[in-house]
Amino acid sequence: MSPPVRTVLIVGRDADAWLAALALHRAVGRLSVTVSVLELPSLLTPADVYIGLPSLGGMHALLGLDEAAVMAAASGAPILGQRYANWGRTRPAFVHGYDAQRVGIEDIDFHQFWTRARAEGLPVAFEDFHLASAAARQGRSAVDAEGRTIEAPIGWGRNLDARRYAALLRRVAIQAGVTARKGRVASVERDGDHIRAVIDDSGERLTADLYIDASGAEAVLVAGQPGAAFESWRDLFGVDRVMAASAGRLDPLPGFSQIAAFRAGWVGQYPLADRTAVVACYDSRLMDDSAVLEALPVLTARALGVDASVEAFEPGMRPAWTGNCVALGAAAARLEPLDGAPLHLAHIGLSQLIAWFPVSTEAMPEAKAHNSALRRHVEGVRDFQLAHYRLNQRFDEPFWDRARSAPTSERLSWKLEAFAARGLLPTYDDETFQEQNWTQILIGHGLVPRSHDPLIDKVAPEEQMARFRGLLARIAEQVRDLPTAEDAVRR
Known part of the structure; x- marks a missing residue:
């Protein structure tokens, strides 16, 4: 029987590497597993931002990170959702709020009642019945001035400022006992699908039982592994460039980030405590880098700083675990920053790796389970992103016309068709986004069910309207009691 895994070498950079180092050290360090890092040169610029979904808070708790300290160190700003604007020429903007609970009446999904009421003339928007959306529009927060999370659904x-967040993770990991050295990879010694050593640019031969590739899109280890070919999803999305820039601080801070479509892609504005991060994803065949940079001040109505940077982008994924090498974050799967995907993919990969941490240095049957679970999770996030593209209503524009007609996975097609017919929403255990998230973006983009569940007819119209009024009144009261986003960063 081969010996157990006792050493882990992470080859990587920035948040992917240091999240992995800290998480693995805390999870398996007590099992006499030593975690070390070969830290590659950072690729982050002063303009870069990390966008964290609410689930990131759970990871911070598992890592022993104080949330208030994280937000302060990384110039963080709390947000309750994302506002989508200009995704349809005639449709109003809408907010996808981070509601934690499914809304229902008599255990029937609320959107079924709203669909019938809308057909009968109800003038109230669907998002008005969701606490997070209503609170986000009014600049509210779920965090108070002491950094404590408010008790609310x-x-x-x-x-988070990307460079400051990565620096914080690095500092905490090293203080916890993770060893690190800076360098580059000169070569990799392989025996079939097993890595035997990594040689750095100083000639040092670094060995481990398990190798983690957290090098980002460079995929410095896993790209050379047999059976780890990259599967491109470029044709599903159409974008090939990401530009990051900075604008001045929004004052007062809004409760949401804004995602606005333009003719070659979309641009996001992400408020931070001391600036506004601006991120554009676009097709460079329709607008080159200089044209996008020139257009951004107009698209955002904000003057930009001089720190803009551009990188090539190709969405897709590969088998993350081959032999004794596991790719994490962007080395394994790449999605655009819409809906906070990049940081979340690292979170998913880490959770799966810890769940399937290998018990043997040679035979690693856990790889198959890890790869299968990770693919399902990543495809779920991908389909959520693609729903925005498929439902856009920007007609007579090549990028958006192509986005509506591009290939769609069978799972997403079924979800869109079932929801359009009568509001049915097939969901799966391995999905990041739950029913309340899906209904908000589908209806927000204009996909209103043609019919409704006949079960709602057991609720009398008078009772339904009374429930509607009660829900709106309760939301208004809860929003009034929430602190503002500005309050949350005045500490």
């Missing part, structure tokens, strides 16, 4: 996301 909503989650809150985090916009």
Whole structure:
């Protein structure tokens, strides 16, 4: 029987590497497993931002990170959702709020009642019946001035300055006992699908039982592994460039990030405590980098700083675990920053790796389970992103016309068709986004069911209207009691 895994070498950079180092050290360090890092040069720029979904708070808790300290160190701003604007020429903007609970009446999904009431003339928007959306529009927060989470049925996301957040994770990991050295990979010694050593640029031969590739899109280890070919999803999305820039601080801070479509892609504005991060994803065949940079001040109505940067982008994924090498974050799967995907993919990969941590240095049957579970999770996030693209209503524009007609996975097609017919929403255990998230974006983008569940007819119209009024009144009261996003960063 081969010996157990006792050493882990992480080859990587930035948040992917240091999240992995800290998480693995805390999870398996007590099992006499030593975690070390070969830290590659950072690729982060002063303009970069990490967008964290509400689930990031759970990971911070598992890592022993104080949430208030994280937000302060990374110039963080709490947000309750994302506002989508200009995704349809005639449709109003809407907020996808981070509601933590499914809304229902008599255990029947609320959107079924709203669909019938809308057909009968109800003028109230669907998002008005969701606490997080209503609170986000009014600049509220689920975090008070002391950094404590408010007791309310909503989650809150985090916009974090990328360089400061990575520096914080690095500092905490090293203080916890993770060893690190800076360098580059000169070569990799392989025996079939097993890595035997990594040689750095100083000639040092670094060995481990398990190797983690957290090098980002470079995929410095896993790209050379047999059976780890990259599967491109470029044709599903159409974007090939990501530009990051900075604008001045929004004052007062809003309760949401804004995602606005333009003719070659979309641009996001992500409020931080000391600036506004601006991120554009676009097709460079329709607008080159200089044209996008020139257009951003107009698209955002904000003057930009001089720190803009551009990188090539190709969405897709590969088998993350081959032999004794596991890719994490962007080395394994790449999605655009819409809906906070990049940081979340690292979170998913880490959770799966810890769940399937290998017990043997040679035979690692856990790889198959890890790869299968990770693919399902990543495809779920991908389909959520693609729903925005498929439902856009920007007609007579090549990028958006192509986005509506591009290939769609069978699972997403079924979800869209079932919801359009009568509001049915097939969901799966391995989905990041739950029913309340899906209904908000589908209806927000204009996919209103043609019919409704006949079960709602057991609720009399008078009772339904009374429930509607009660829900709106309760939301208004809860919103009034929430602190503002500005309050949350004045500490």
